[in-house]
Amino acid sequence: xxxxxxxxxxxxxxxxxxxxxxxxxxxxxxxxxxxxxxxxxxxxxxxxxxxxxxxxxxxxxxxxxxxxxxxxxxxxxxxxxxxxxxxxxxxxxxxxxxxxxxxxxxxxxxxxxxxxxx
Amino acid sequence: xxxxxxxxxxxxxxxxxxxxxxxxxxxxxxxxxxxxxxxxxxxxxxxxxxxxxxxxxxxxxxxxxxxxxxxxxxxxxxxxxxxxxxxxxxxxxxxxxxxxxxxxxxxxxxx
Numbered sequence: 001x002x003x004x005x006x007x008x009x010x011x012x013x014x015x016x017x018x019x020x021x022x023x024x025x026x027x028x029x030x031x032x033x034x035x036x037x038x039x040x041x042x043x044x045x046x047x048x049x050x051x052x053x054x055x056x057x058x059x060x061x062x063x064x065x066x067x068x069x070x071x072x073x074x075x076x077x078x079x080x081x082x083x084x085x086x087x088x089x090x091x092x093x094x095x096x097x098x099x100x101x102x103x104x105x106x107x108x109x110x111x112x113x114x115x116x117x118x
Numbered sequence: 119x120x121x122x123x124x125x126x127x128x129x130x131x132x133x134x135x136x137x138x139x140x141x142x143x144x145x146x147x148x149x150x151x152x153x154x155x156x157x158x159x160x161x162x163x164x165x166x167x168x169x170x171x172x173x174x175x176x177x178x179x180x181x182x183x184x185x186x187x188x189x190x191x192x193x194x195x196x197x198x199x200x201x202x203x204x205x206x207x208x209x210x211x212x213x214x215x216x217x218x219x220x221x222x223x224x225x226x227x228x229x
Contacts, residue, residue, distance in 0.1 A: 006161070032215055041126055043207060044162070044219040093161045095217075103215045104150045104169060109161030 001027050002098040006110030013084055014118055021079045021113045023094030029074035030096035034107065035067075038091040050077040050094075084117040091115075126205060130226040137195040139223045141208030146189060148210035152217065153182055153193045156205045165193070165206075195225075203227045 003026040013019050023033055031052045036044040048069055049057040056069035066088075068080040081088055091114050095107040131137045143151065149170040154162035168175045168182045168191075175182050181194040191208050208220040 004161075034217070036219075043221050046216060046218060049216065095161070097215075103211055104167075106152050106164040106167055107162075107217055108164070109154075111161045112159070114159070 002108040003027055004094060004096055004108050004110040006094055006113055008113060009111060010114045010116075012116045012118060015085055016083055018080055018082045019084055019115060021081075021092055021094075021115075023077045023079070023096075023110055025075045025096050025108075028096075028098045029100070030077075031074060031100045033071060033077040033094055033096045035069065035077075035079050036093045036095065038093060038112075040091075044093065047079075047092075050079075052077075081115065084115070086117045089115055089117045126222050126224045128224045128226060130228060131198050133198060133200060133227055133229050135198055137193075137198045137202070137225060137227075139193045139195075139206050139225065141191040141193075141220050141223075143189050143191060143208065143210045143220060145210060145212045145218075146186075148212050150211040151182070151184060151191050152209045152211075153180075153191075154207045154209060154219075155202075156207060156222070158204075162207060198225075198227050200227045200229055 005024045007022045033050040035047045038044045047062045050069045050071040052071045058064045071077040091112050093112040095109040099105045152167040153165040156162045166177045166182050173184050179196045183192045205222040205224050207222045209217050
């Protein structure tokens with residue numbers, strides 16, 4: 001149980017275009033989802049908390065107008081990288097908790113999206 | 119902010135030996151800790167967790183130790199196997215629902 005699915009797994013886009021990444025909880029409902037970014041050989045950095053039915057909460061230094069998050073249902077959150085540039089190339093990973101009411105429970109992660117901006 | 123671009127520390131062990139991976143966490147207010155395993159090109163996978171009111175927790179072949187005095191966490195893997203080769207991350211909940219990851223350690227298991 002507690003499967004998180006992410007799509008696409010890999011995307012290549014041209015500089016200046018926008019890319020949408022989908023994150024779905026397949027067998028549970030998630031009122032909150034978390035988006036991370038990971039550069040090669042580095043740890044995961046939390047970008048934002050996606051809240052169903054309300055605005056996302058962004059971490060310090062993350063541009064909310066560049067990384068648009070929509071959490072329109074209890075099983076789907078999307079991250080749109082707008083006007084992508086080569087420095088946005090990274091591995092983007094979403095996650096959620098099967099238990100929405102306990103933060104003392106582990107996150108379940110999708111398999112990530114490798115974004116390459118040319 | 120973003121972490122500095124350092125190479126991950128590496129631990130190399132012989133198959134069948136025990137592995138110990140260490141982690142220093144930063145926030146003394148953190149009350150929940152998790153170890154994740156990440157294989158190449160995949161998202162992190164939950165291994166084991168521990169709450170701050172405990173100092174040891176055991177799973178199947180894995181043990182997590184928590185020392186709150188020095189803010190140190192360790193993951194012990196018994197009888198390490200080639201399939202254990204991956205990057206291991208410790209993570210902490212600093213209050214609320216956010217999980218913050220620490221620096222990872224790459225584990226190489228030599229057959």
